[in-house]
Amino acid sequence: MLTRSIIAAAMLIGMALNPSQASARELGLTPSHVYALWVNINDSLIGIAGVMSGDASLRDTLSSMSPRKFDGKRPSDVLRRIGLMHSRFRSLGLSAQFSGPLTEDQQYDVELGLATPSDVFIRSGNILDGLVVWLIENTEKKQQISGSYTRRKFHDKTPSNVFGLVDLADRRLEMILSKLEARREGLTQDVPYASSTEAP
């Protein structure tokens, strides 16, 4: 009993000292699984930009953007960041089914730092589905969508790496929406490089 108590205390201390690695083992899903999804999400956004604008330069600009480096992020930080993007996804035309605001349970987990890579994985999968549905609804069959679901394998990715890809997707999304807004207003000048919502 004493041994169990000591082991339990050691585990709790270990989790408190390094919460991101401790929670990354939950259900066996790791930030690497989530990272693969966000690579596909970013690729899908570039595909969407090409479909929307028909402008190769926008596609090239988005392709040339690279993720910024972040440190010390946890799954809760990533989930909070994704939750903040829902209004931009809605502006793009994604339904709330794929990208609504965080639920009360998710907000609770985020506030207490309890979110896990599994939570982020499930929500990220919904966003990818939403983008693909957008592509299906806005393209002809010649636009292949299976590429958005390319199976990729990564190793040793951290929540901070995932956060960098989420940040990159958000900046790309902001640029696409700006371009879309400019087109609606009949403006033709180039849209300045989008400002980020969060500095690294």
Added chain:
Amino acid sequence: MKIKTLSTVLAATLICTGVCIGAVSLVTVYKVGRAADAWETFDQGAATKAVILSDLRGALGYGGMIDHFKNLVLRKDRIEIVNIQEKLRRIAVALVSYESLGATEAEKRALEQIDIIVTKYSDSAAVVEDLAAVGVASSEIDAVIKVDDQAALKAIEDLQSELLAARKASGEQVYESVSDVSNLVTLSAVGIASLLVVVIVGFISLSRMRVTGPLAKLGQTMKTLADGDYGVAVPFMENADEIGAMARTVEVFRNNVIERLRAEAELQESEQRIRTLVNTMTDGIITIDPEGIICSANPAALEQFGYERTEMLGQNVNALMPEEFARNHDA
């Protein structure tokens, strides 16, 4: 054995009983902890795996990924690709979760087999999409795309078998742990209760035999002595304990009283003998105190001086002398 020794033995027995209860409690807590561990292992292992396996069946089989794939081939509706991928993610979560709970070699092989099949489906979805895009008929697509899902279904059956075996083993382990605790608690309760009964009965018996009984009898003897019957024998004098010491002390008091009564009787007899001698002798005897006051006079003295006893007692002896002798006597 002395009462003090007896009480020490009793106290030691009670302390031993307390130590036994404490030790049994500690062992019980330890065993309960082991049972809880066994249950936790069962709950986090076989029970959770069963839930995951159920989810895996749902995501893979009827209404799952394979159904959506068939719909994709049949209807060539690209939205089915989204549905397939959604199911594939659920399958991926299930596979990873299952393995993270600790898998046997057979389970690992089955999980790997399922992963191979679902990867084939995922790759085939892209092929179906390409063929559909160039207008290939569903029947032709179906002829080209052949994914044998029997291996995946067999893998699920294998997982089910492994799980049943694991659940049986975990269940037996939990049952053994709980049974172990139950036996220990029962045996401990019976043992401690028996020990307490022995201690209580022993205490009551010994206290009646060695303390309260002898004290009552000794008290009765002391009361008899106090009533003046010194012929009674004092009991328990041969005892080596405190009761024996008390009895011997009472015997000493009894002997002292008997000795004092005998001395008083002898004194009384002696006085009577002297009194008879003085009263019957022909010589007059008068006793006086240091001041010359007459304290006693025998009948011969009363007769010689012609006084009654009441007249003579309390007078100065000078009154019995001629004046010249009386003056010299005082001087």
